[in-house]
Amino acid sequence: ETGVTQTPRHLVMGMTNKKSLKCEQHLGHNAMYWYKQSAKKPLELMFVYNFKEQTENNSVPSRFSPECPNSSHLFLHLHTLQPEDSALYLCASSPQGPQGDGYTFGSGTRLTVV
């Protein structure tokens, strides 16, 4: 365990389903992130939260909706996804904002959209 826990590890969902990914860290970090990792493509930064406030949305479609209720938890709510959204979704946290040190990654959620 790295200190960042993601659930579920695997998720298969239909295009009309609604599901949520969960990320939890108890490292005392103040910044949390969602990254998308697709085959043959670099990791894409999706969202950044710093002290529970969203500071970056990297042109992510609205079918992805993040939520950060506190500094320890980050969710990614999914609805009406497309097959091309199938990917590994990685959560990360860091002690301070995006410019800082000490990013810790979770093991990811492998999402398959059918």
Place this chain on the structure above:
Amino acid sequence: AQSVTQPDIHITVSEGASLELRCNYSYGATPYLFWYVQSPGQGLQLLLKYFSGDTLVQGIKGFEAEFKRSQSSFNLRKPSVHWSDAAEYFCAVVGGKLIFGQGTELSVKP
């Protein structure tokens, strides 16, 4: 804008041989540079990082990397590769946010 390029998509080396993975970055100021490793089905583990000071940095698992400002490079090296090093390796730069290269997949031949 910051960017990272890893020119090699896939590299195969024999066990016991030396390894060098290339990374070039683009960033206007002094970058924070990182190398991460990802085993199949796993998240990313930090191997090493460079912020300032000595341009040769040591990391975990016997890896090292050298920062060369004149070449905008941060290549990862290991003198003797083990079969367990087979994984995907990502170079990354922080300059406002953490941005990754596309990764290099390392295969190790017995």
